[in-house]
Amino acid sequence: MLLHNKASRKPGRGGAGVIELENVAYSYGGGELLTDISLKLAPGSFHFLTGPSGAGKTTFLKLCYGALRPTGGHLRLFDRDVTQMDRDAIALARRRIGVVHQDCQFLDHLPVDENVALPLIVSGQASPDEQENLAELMTWVGLTNRAHALPPELSGGERQRAALARALILSPEVILADEPTGNVDWEMSQRLLRLLVELNRMGKTIMIATHDLSLIRAAKAQVQARVLRISQRRLQLAGADL
Amino acid sequence: MKPDLATLKRLLKTDAGADRVVPPAGFTVRLTLFTAAAMAFLAVFALALSLAAGRLADSWGEALARSSTVRISAPAEQMAAQTAAALRVLQTTPGIADARALSDDEQQALLAPWFGPDLPVADLPVPQLIDVIETDAGYDAAGLRLRLSAEVPGAVLDDHTRWRRPLIAAADRLRFLGWVSITLIALATGAMVTLAANAALAANAQVIAVLRLVGATDAYIAGAFVRRFTLRAFGGAATGAALGLVAILLMPSGAETGGFLTGLRFEGWHWIIPLLVPPMAAGVAFLSTQMAARRVLEELA
Helix, strand or coil: CHHHHHHCCCCCCCCCCCEEEEEEEEECCCCEEEEEEEEEECCCCEEEEECCCCCCHHHHHHHHCCCCCCCEEEEEECCEEHHHCCHHHHHHHHCCEEEECCCCCCCCCCCHHHHHHHHHHHCCCCCHHHHHHHHHHHHHCCCHHHCCCCHHHCCHHHHHHHHHHHHHCCCCCEEEEECCCCCCCHHHHHHHHHHHHHHHHCCCEEEEECCCHHHHHHHHCCCCCEEEEEECCEEEECCCCC | CCCCHHHHHHHHCCCHHHHHHCCCCCHHHHHHHHHHHHHHHHHHHHHHHHHHHHHHHHHHHHHHHCEEEEEECCCHHHHHHHHHHHHHHHHCCCCEEEEEECCHHHHHHHHHHHHCCCCCHHHCCCCEEEEEEECCCCCCHHHHHHHHHHHCCCEEEECCHHHHHHHHHHHHHHHHHHHHHHHHHHHHHHHHHHHHHHHHHHHCHHHHHHHHHCCCCHHHHHHHHHHHHHHHHHHHHHHHHHHHHHHHHCCCCHHHHCCCCCCCCCCHHHHHHHHHHHHHHHHHHHHHHHHHHHHHHHCCC
């Protein structure tokens, strides 16, 4: 199956993280939101990111996929410093990072399957061969019978799964998910979690921002996950109290 | 992102995917079509005007510059003698290639438009006209006037410069204004496409954000918009230019009226020029959408 085949691609060089932050700081016009953050996301690791609303979880994720540039420190994506990367290089890096937002946005005029295939289209990799992989992926996220629906017709859970499928179509090395279970019920959130855990077992690096502690507890039963907490502008490794 | 050859080539390649990522045409696109058509229509007329003015200036300059007229007003019984004397003077003047007295029939033809064909020229005291053709070197008009006044008292030399110069200047000015109009039309088309492209880019902010998120490069995103606007401008301009050409075809041809007023229609190979209007409009749309897209995209994350 597609996911297994591509997952066997060996991630990165030994020792180097896929995403590395070194004393990274980020400030908006007003003041510093994040400061002195150092973290190395090792290939195949599973992280949760928690913290109160407005603590900067989304900002942190945006730094990780190059939507924001740090105002201090060094940030490396796949061994390249983002300050050395132009807009095209960021675009290319994003093909190796799958992003799932809480309020996932789609091209509302295209059916779900084309939205899921969008990363293939924009990277010029669309081909009849991929059609099979697309169908497989749609089955995996359970959206086969919704393939021709338009995104506005989807339920919250279907949108999240479509966004996940879109994030996975290029078989990225990293998956960043921002509150992926924010808009769905408990059963659906368990289902999404199982999909993410399965991906991690295939070797993908996973980072999930959430304030849903029960989700983290449920995940810890299935996978070795580290929990990071953003508190007072800093990133800390949360204790075992969860 | 530079509007180079590679971008153009990619633009011309069929990429159904890139076309589909931008939502189907909205109102602005139809406005683009209409404006491009209207501008092309106007451009065809401005072209016709410029080219006709150019022909006018050239033909007046050419045909009239080398001819002059000697007019002899004399009593009927002296007319023949004075005409012969004037011709003698003219034939011995350096710089004159040919001098020929007009026949009664020719004079009548000249007067016919004003007095009708039945005018009995022979019975009227109409001055005798002598058509003078210069050599390339030309002659000394002042010297010729002196000699004529000494030998042929009834002769007046008219070398046409008096009324030719302002006419040629007017035609030249008309041609210049025509080209100014074409330039303005091109700039206005560019401004219009820029506005429409800006509106489309703003209206599709979500599309751009999604494309950016899934790893589309700026060139890809811009290309989707540039392609759409370039094709619309081309289609609109082609329609407008075609209508303009039909309108010009329906105008009376200048040659039939035979006057020195040239027709507004294109002549000879000039018919090719209006065919360049649609590609030019497409080029203007290409450049202006490209610049608008680059400006908008560079402000995004």
